[in-house]
Amino acid sequence: MGSDPENPRVILLISGKRKCGKDFITGQLKFRLGYECNILRISEPIKKYYAEKCGISLEELLSDGPLKEKYRLEMIIWGEKMRSEDPGYFCRIACKNSSRTPIWIVSDIRRKTDIEYFKKTYGYKIRTVRINVNETVRQSRGWIYKQGVDDAESECDLDDFNNWDLEITNDGCDDGNNLQKILALLKF
Numbered sequence: 759m760g761s762d763p764e765n766p767r768v769i770l771l772i773s774g775k776r777k778c779g780k781d782f783i784t785g786q787l788k789f790r791l792g793y794e795c796n797i798l799r800i801s802e803p804i805k806k807y808y809a810e811k812c813g814i815s816l817e818e819l820l821s822d823g824p825l826k827e828k829y830r831l832e833m834i835i836w837g838e839k840m841r842s843e844d845p846g847y848f849c850r851i852a853c854k855n856s857s858r859t860p861i862w863i864v865s866d867i868r869r870k871t872d873i874e875y876f877k878k879t880y881g882y883k884i885r886t887v888r889i890n891v892n893e894t895v896r897q898s899r900g901w902i903y904k905q906g907v908d909d910a911e912s913e914c915d916l917d918d919f920n921n922w923d924l925e926i927t928n929d930g931c932d933d934g935n936n937l938q939k940i941l942a943l944l945k946f
């Protein structure tokens with residue numbers, strides 16, 4: 759979507775387990791940063807494909823509703839196939855489709871190959887954030903362990919990645935500190 763040699767100036771890569779609050783925190787950041795920031799989702803092209811294939815609305819699939827869970831496994835399998843052929847496939851589409859705002863937030867980083875793609879393509883602009891939260895809190899937000907999803911590479915590949923620029927705990931008890939810490943990372 760157009761080219762801008764300056765933008766994006768900084769790219770935030772957000773990672774964390776299901777129901778850790780990736781969308782919640784991304785929404786808070788968007789609220790604070792406004793038009794300066796654009797949210798990218800690597801999973802969006804996969805969901806677009808599925809929405810078209812199944813005749814359902816993309817918005818519903820992207821929201822936190824029941825359809826997301828219903829199609830999750832099927833989408834993971836198709837996504838794996840595409841990634842095995844080209845690891846940067848979905849990252850590249852997400853970047854290509856994004857407007858050139860100064861800040862990009864990629865809200866669903868799931869694999870080492872995702873991080874590698876962004877570091878290789880955008881280098882020093884990258885900031886990585888891992889959101890941690892314990893299972894009890896995730897369960898209170900509706901998370902139920904699902905075989906084939908919670909033990910899949912898409913959910914576990916970054917569990918042993920130790921090179922985050924920032925790790926936060928999003929258990930709802932932080933009084934806004936998490937947001938401040940992330941915003942501090944975005945200065946350029």
Ligand SMILES: Nc1ncnc2c1ncn2[C@@H]1O[C@H](COP(=O)(O)OP(=O)(O)OP(=O)(O)O)[C@@H](O)[C@H]1O
Binds near residue numbers: 774775781931
């Ligand atoms: N700090 C918080 N305070 C209050 N509610 C929160 C907080 N973080 C997350 N939630 C709530 O928990 C639920 C799950 O959060 P969210 O959808 O952001 O998780 P996610 O990591 O994006 O999940 P998934 O990987 O399944 O897409 C949502 O209803 C969200 O509003």
